[in-house]
Amino acid sequence: MPGTTSLSGALHMDSASRIYVAGHTGLVGSAIVRRLSAGGFEQVITRSHDELDLTRQAAVDAFFERERPEYVFLAAAKVGGILANATYPADFIRDNLQIQTNVIDAAHRFGAKKLLFLGSSCIYPRYAPQPMREEHLLTGPLEPTNEPYAVAKIAGIVMVRSYRRQYGFNGISLMPTNLYGPGDNFDLETSHVIPAMIRKFHEAKVAGEPSVTLWGTGTPRREFLHVDDLADAAVFLMERYDGEDIVNVGVGEDITIAELGLLVQAIVGYRGQIVWDTSKPDGTPRKLLDVSRLHALGWRARIGLREGVEATYRWYLDNLA
Numbered sequence: 393m394p395g396t397t398s399l400s401g402a403l404h405m406d407s408a409s410r411i412y413v414a415g416h417t418g419l420v421g422s423a424i425v426r427r428l429s430a431g432g433f434e435q436v437i438t439r440s441h442d443e444l445d446l447t448r449q450a451a452v453d454a455f456f457e458r459e460r461p462e463y464v465f466l467a468a469a470k471v472g473g474i475l476a477n478a479t480y481p482a483d484f485i486r487d488n489l490q491i492q493t494n495v496i497d498a499a500h501r502f503g504a505k506k507l508l509f510l511g512s513s514c515i516y517p518r519y520a521p522q523p524m525r526e527e528h529l530l531t532g533p534l535e536p537t538n539e540p541y542a543v544a545k546i547a548g549i550v551m552v553r554s555y556r557r558q559y560g561f562n563g564i565s566l567m568p569t570n571l572y573g574p575g576d577n578f579d580l581e582t583s584h585v586i587p588a589m590i591r592k593f594h595e596a597k598v599a600g601e602p603s604v605t606l607w608g609t610g611t612p613r614r615e616f617l618h619v620d621d622l623a624d625a626a627v628f629l630m631e632r633y634d635g636e637d638i639v640n641v642g643v644g645e646d647i648t649i650a651e652l653g654l655l656v657q658a659i660v661g662y663r664g665q666i667v668w669d670t671s672k673p674d675g676t677p678r679k680l681l682d683v684s685r686l687h688a689l690g691w692r693a694r695i696g697l698r699e700g701v702e703a704t705y706r707w708y709l710d711n712l713a
Contacts, residue, residue, distance in 0.1 A: 404631050405433060407465055412437040412461035412504075414446060414495055415468030420510060420568075422575045423623035424465050431627060439668075447490040449498075449548040456502040464499045464507040465626060466492060468547075472674055474537050474585070474607070481540040488544035496551050500561045507563040508630050509552045511545040511638065513679055514538045523682040526638050535676045553636055553664060564633055566626060569642035569681050570680055573619035573700065586616065586701065589653060590708055593660040603665040604657075607672035610650030615642050615680050618700035621693045628691045642681035643693040649674075650674040659701050 405411060411428060416438040417419035428436050439461055444455050446468050449587055470487040477484060492509065499507045516524045517532030527551070534542045552563035572586040589606065596604045625641045633639065647655075653666050684693075 399629070407432050407434050409433065409463055409512055410435045410437060410459070410461045411463045411465070412459065413467060413519055414491075415466075417441070418467060418469075418471075418574065419438050419571060419575050419577065419619050420622060421465070421467035423573065423619040424467055426620070426625055427623035427627050446486055446494055449490075449494045452494040452498045453502075456498040456504075460502060461499070462505045462617045463630060464495065464504050465630070466495050466507060466509045466696045468495070469510070469545075471541070472577075472582040473584045473588065474673055477538045477541055484538075485544050486538035488541060489547060489612065492544070492548040492551065496548070496555060496563065499563075500555050500559055500709050504632075505562065506630065507552070507561070508626060509548050509563060509565045509569045510571075511549055511565055513540070513567055513569045513640070513642070513681055514542045514676075516587060516679075517550070518676050522678050523644065523680040524640070525682040526685060529638065537673055537675050549638055552656040556636055562634060564629060564635065565638045566629060567640050567681070568622050569615040569617050569640070569679070571617055571622055573704055575619070576704060576708075578708060583648065585614070585652065586656065586704065587708075589656040590701075590705055593657050593662040594705075594708070595665055597662040603667045604662065604668045605669050606649070606653055607669055608649065608674040609670050610648060610653065610668050612649050612674045612676065613646040613678040613680065614649060614652070615644075615646040615701070616652075616697055617642050617693060618703075621695050625686065625691050625693075629689070633689060636683070639685055639689070640681040640683050641686055642683050642686075643697075644681065644683045646678065646680040647697065655698065656701060656705075659698070659705055 413424050416425050468491050483522045518535040520528040549565045552565050555561040576587040577583045578591045592604050618628050
């Protein structure tokens with residue numbers, strides 16, 4: 393049986409460290425790969441889904457036994473917006489439980505020095521006090537529209553903590569707020585709010601449509617973090633944080649969905665009307681993270697929302713084909 397890794401103070405990756413980014417083709421994983429490349433890390437290990445199905449334990453074990461990564465960024469997950477969560481609840485809980493269970497367990501058994509698990513702000517109760525602090529976890533009922541995904545992510549947090557306590561495995565857990573950026577998913581069936589708005593406004597602009605319909609009432613408040621900021625925070629915390637407690641990663645500011653709609657509309661240059669379909673769900677009334685723990689560790693977001701959405705729209709235009 394491969395040995396375990398004990399906690400022994402802060403660990404520091406260097407250019408020769410073997411670093412595995414699980415989920416490197418996704419929004420978060422690709423941003424982490426970009427950040428590692430920019431930081432001079434030369435041994436970044438990746439596998440596409442076709443090369444390695446993380447829901448298959450035997451395949452994951454064989455990969456870890458062969459590659460022996462020292463550091464693991466667990467960014468692989470099945471993700472989506474309200475519609476996707478409502479349509480595929482069984483897939484969301486099954487796939488995410490399988491992926492994180494296989495990767496966390498293999499990282500421990502095959503001697504990884506450290507693992508970073510990426511959760512989500514949706515782990516917090518639907519009516520958690522705002523802004524949401526890390527200690528609000530498991531203090532109330534979850535938002536029904538994403539409960540299967542949230543339960544899987546909570547299980548990952550508890551698993552990382554449990555492996556730390558029982559085996560001395562150095563795992564940390566980050567809880568990002570709502571993310572967006574280059575490489576996002578613009579499929580209207582499965583996308584999150586910013587890419588969905590970008591695509592709707594752009595297509596309406598091109599087609600000359602008089603109005604665009606957005607879901608809900610526009611009143612919920614949401615916080616948005618550019619994925620490149622998240623990637624920077626993830627590398628920062630992988631190198632400098634070894635605590636058991638989860639860490640929120642966000643900007644500490646939010647905006648109403650209606651305000652966001654006006655911002656995206658202006659950036660895209662669409663001149664029609666916005667119509668709100670109030671028969672569609674709003675989701676949680678407000679989701680704002682308390683990021684005081686992250687700030688105390690020495691990291692703050694740098695990319696503003698307008699700047700980030702403008703860059704994301706440029707990426708969308710460049711990749712329409």
